[in-house]
Amino acid sequence: MAFDIKRKKAFVCDLDGTLFMGPNPIVPAVRFVIDSTKSGRFRFFYLTNNTSKCPEEYMRKIAGAGIPVAPEQILTPLITLESYIRRKGYTSVYLISSEKVKAHMAGRLADVGVSLDYDPERNELIALTYDKELTYAKLADATSLWNMRNCPPSPMCPIRTRNQSPVDFVATHPDNCCPSERGPIPDIGGMMRFLETTNGMKPSHVFGKPSPTLLEPVLELFRPEEVAVVGDRLYTDKAIADNAGVDFVCVLSGETTPEDLRRYAGTPPAIVVDTFDMVAEGSG
Ligand SMILES: [Mg+2]
DSSP states (O other): OOOOGGGOOEEEEEOBTTTEETTEEOHHHHHHHHHHHHHTSOEEEEEOOOTTSOHHHHHHHHHHTTOOOOGGGEEOHHHHHHHHHHHHTOOBEEEESOHHHHHHHHHHTGGGTOBOSOOTTTOOEEEEOOOTTOOHHHHHHHHHHHHHHHSOOBTTBOOOOSOOSOOEEEESOOOSEEOOTTSOEEOHHHHHHHHHHHHOOOOSEEOSTTOGGGGHHHHTTSOGGGEEEEESOIIIIIHHHHHHTOEEEEESSSSOOHHHHHHOOSOOOSEEESSGGGHHHHOO
16 A cells, blocks of 8 residues: 555654764754654654663754654663563673663663672573673673573583573674774674674574564554654664564665665565655655
8 A cells, every 4th residue: 555644643763864864964854853743743763773872862862953852762672671671570680781871771670670790690681782892701701601501511611500590692683783984893793693603602582673672662652554664774674664564664865775776675665755854745
């Protein structure tokens, strides 16, 4: 069915390439979001896989462009990680993250008293984020924890913990690289590969785009046909829309080119526009 903006109540917006190009706002797209927010015509949510930053940092960036924004509009896999820890009832997590993300998560989970430090006898979960303060010691602690709890006793893994319950392992998102002004720089993908290459440890869950879990807070408020994901990447933004069963608005203000769309073998986006503001004119 043709994309019908009259049925839409909420847009889930990718940031880089959709509303911003690096630090700079894409002016007509941002203007459309500001006007539609103020008129109440649409609800907006902002989607990022980047777990090296806290949601507050994204709020500052979005508010800095003049868009009114509240914490519940920011969707990052740190929210999915928090729900996962709560749902599983974990009380001891080895969180591999920067100090500021650790402080953020400790604050979020303060009511359930979860410890986020390395503790081989107590840890129930290893949670890997895009840790820009990653050290060799953290990687060695993660693998040794896995060795002591998840590998059968052997001369290769001689040290055992008294607690012999297997430890769970999750990663916040799957990205191999992070775009930067210096070109692609390492993201969490290489960190996962580092661990897997060492002793075979693999996450039980990888949150973030394209996993539809990130859209759960939106789909609790709106029906799928009332929601669209807006983004510039087919393999992440369109994939999460497809996986969640919602429309995808493809913008050409970022990574995807008309040539990429011609070569794209999957189902086409619901609508393709140069910049997000044109969604209002291009539908119907
Ligand atoms: Mg993007």
